[in-house]
Amino acid sequence: MAKIECPNCGAEIETAGIVTVCPECNADLRDVMEKLARERKTSRGDLVRDDSVTTHEFIVRTRDLAKIYTMGEVEVPALRGVDLDVRRGEYLSIMGPSGSGKTTLFNMIGGLDKPSDGSCYIEEVDMAQLDAFELAWLRCRKIGYIFQTFNLIPVMTALENVTLPMIFAGMGTDEMMDRGRELLDMVGLGDRLHHKPFELSGGQQQRVAVARSLANSPAIVLADEPTGNLDLQTGKEIIDLLKELNREGGVTIISATHDLKMIDVSDRIVHIRDGEVERIEERADLELEIGTLGSEHVPEH
Amino acid sequence: MIDIKRLAKMGGGGAAEELHIQRQIVLPWSEAFRISIRNVTLRLGRAVITAAGVILGIAFFSSVCTSKVIQDGLAASEALQIQALAAATGGTSEELGSGSAAADIQERKAQQARQLWLVIMSLLVCGVGITNSMLMSVTERFQEIGTMKCLGALDVFIVRLFLIEAATIGVLGSVVGLILGHLAMLLIFSLKEGFSTAAKMDWSVMLIYLAIGLAIGTVISLVAAVPPAMRAARMRPAVALQSEI
Numbered sequence: 001m002a003k004i005e006c007p008n009c010g011a012e013i014e015t016a017g018i019v020t021v022c023p024e025c026n027a028d029l030r031d032v033m034e035k036l037a038r039e040r041k042t043s044r045g046d047l048v049r050d051d052s053v054t055t056h057e058f059i060v061r062t063r064d065l066a067k068i069y070t071m072g073e074v075e076v077p078a079l080r081g082v083d084l085d086v087r088r089g090e091y092l093s094i095m096g097p098s099g100s101g102k103t104t105l106f107n108m109i110g111g112l113d114k115p116s117d118g119s120c121y122i123e124e125v126d127m128a129q130l131d132a133f134e135l136a137w138l139r140c141r142k143i144g145y146i147f148q149t150f151n152l153i154p155v156m157t158a159l160e161n162v163t164l165p166m167i168f169a170g171m172g173t174d175e176m177m178d179r180g181r182e183l184l185d186m187v188g189l190g191d192r193l194h195h196k197p198f199e200l201s202g203g204q205q206q207r208v209a210v211a212r213s214l215a216n217s218p219a220i221v222l223a224d225e226p227t228g229n230l231d232l233q234t235g236k237e238i239i240d241l242l243k244e245l246n247r248e249g250g251v252t253i254i255s256a257t258h259d260l261k262m263i264d265v266s267d268r269i270v271h272i273r274d275g276e277v278e279r280i281e282e283r284a285d286l287e288l289e290i291g292t293l294g295s296e297h298v299p300e301h
Numbered sequence: 302m303i304d305i306k307r308l309a310k311m312g313g314g315g316a317a318e319e320l321h322i323q324r325q326i327v328l329p330w331s332e333a334f335r336i337s338i339r340n341v342t343l344r345l346g347r348a349v350i351t352a353a354g355v356i357l358g359i360a361f362f363s364s365v366c367t368s369k370v371i372q373d374g375l376a377a378s379e380a381l382q383i384q385a386l387a388a389a390t391g392g393t394s395e396e397l398g399s400g401s402a403a404a405d406i407q408e409r410k411a412q413q414a415r416q417l418w419l420v421i422m423s424l425l426v427c428g429v430g431i432t433n434s435m436l437m438s439v440t441e442r443f444q445e446i447g448t449m450k451c452l453g454a455l456d457v458f459i460v461r462l463f464l465i466e467a468a469t470i471g472v473l474g475s476v477v478g479l480i481l482g483h484l485a486m487l488l489i490f491s492l493k494e495g496f497s498t499a500a501k502m503d504w505s506v507m508l509i510y511l512a513i514g515l516a517i518g519t520v521i522s523l524v525a526a527v528p529p530a531m532r533a534a535r536m537r538p539a540v541a542l543q544s545e546i
Contacts, residue, residue: 107538107539110451112447112450112451112537112538112539112542113537113538113539113540114537132455132456133326133455136326136450136453136454136455137325137326137453139450139451139452139453139538140326140452140453141453145451145452147448147542149444151444151447151448151451151542152448153445153448153449154445155339155340155343155344156336156339164449164452165452165453167327167328167329167332168326168327168328168452168453168454168458169325169326169327169453170325170326170327212452215452216453
């Protein structure tokens with residue numbers, strides 16, 4: 001039997017059935033109960049759940065995540081049961097050949113698509129339990145997205161692209177403009193505020209996208225092949241920028257990629273193949289290997 | 302380098318708690334208007350094509366209504382003249398106007414029935430045309446819609462943006478169409494019947510017809526825009542993002 005504490009008088013209340021007011025002081029308990037219900041909902045389906053340990057260590061967890069696309073009569077499995085724990089503040093790369101399910105996994109973690117089976121938790125909240133409003137909230141405030149094709153809104157300037165998520169988050173105009181300028185300054189585009197995407201180079205567009213992904217200070221930045229459409233040098237710059245955000249800002253970065261330059265900066269690398277996790281490499285185990293790889297593949301600048 | 306730590310600070314606290322405390326996602330109407338109007342002005346080519354459908358349909362409607370009002374005005378003034386003539390010569394107006402006037406009225410009624418039919422048909426065709434171009438303009442922006450949803454847009458925001466766009470195109474297109482159709486008919490009748498035609502028109506009736514035309518044009522473009530916009534808004538972002546044009 002769960003017990004809750006009245007936020008008003010501190011009395012301990014048994015939550016058998018539905019309690020809406022505190023028997024001691026008649027304070028409204030609906031908020032507390034709703035929170036409790038949500039916590040119960042999120043823990044459902046877990047094997048073992050120890051609040052004190054797991055609550056904040058893993059920012060994203062997937063359990064038995066599966067996705068099957070139906071193409072006409074044929075069922076194509078894109079993910080076949082992925083168990084993945086992403087630590088708070090780490091730089092995780094998801095590597096694999098094209099068609100291995102990288103983007104599908106990216107979509108599931110980002111709440112952009114619904115899994116056929118299994119569950120995905122963001123900060124211990126089961127995404128399947130969220131309504132449209134909560135999902136939008138999550139996408140707006142908790143997750144920043146970076147795409148291979150940049151996906152800027154073509155009719156908006158760099159500044160407007162960056163401030164759009166802030167409009168959705170209900171930020172005031174002045175604050176929004178200041179923050180948008182700061183973010184664009186940070187990615188080195190302080191002098192390109194009023195340029196439209198088509199007036200910017202690929203690297204610059206991706207920088208705008210990075211700035212936009214940080215608009216509402218997300219806890220997670222999801223990057224789907226962020227360097228896929230960029231040349232080596234520009235790709236390197238974007239990777240450095242992401243690494244800096246990760247190191248200095250503590251943002252968890254999850255990046256789907258098959259760019260070897262990414263190995264250099266990743267804390268862990270998840271290799272997926274045919275919709276399954278093949279192996280997970282820790283950076284510590286990779287140091288030596290990267291020493292040789294890096295000198296071959298990453299050009300000096 | 303600016304303080305990244307401050308800019309990209311982590312959201313503290315449990316998600317469940319925060320979800321509860323600050324569940325707010327907004328798109329103020331003022332911002333929605335700004336974005337939609339920008340969309341119309343920056344994609345002028347697309348907007349003009351959509352508007353052309355409205356303009357043509359409503360111009361036809363307007364010209365038919367104008368010609369009806371003008372003909373009514375001419376008939377009324379003719380009747381007055383005949384009455385005046387009858388009073389002057391001492392006969393009755395029936396004797397003077399007699400057969401030809403009755404036949405005129407008959408013919409005009411038949412003609413107006415045909416015109417009403419034509420107006421209905423043209424509005425239907427114009428409705429289909431607008432639906433088609435609205436469908437196109439939504440489809441070619443699937444990716445943009447997916448991106449917006451990734452940034453936290455609710456379905457209603459997307460529908461709202463497209464509705465404002467459609468209403469703008471509908472209103473502007475209708476106004477242009479009404480003016481064009483009206484002026485064209487006025488010019489034709491002025492050349493045919495003399496320049497006093499405009500004075501013989503019943504302007505209050507004309508204004509009512511113009512208002513009806515404006516309403517029809519706006520409603521048609523709104524109705525054409527809603528289904529594709531709703532369909533686009535309801536798509537899962539992953540699907541919208543992957544769609545190729």
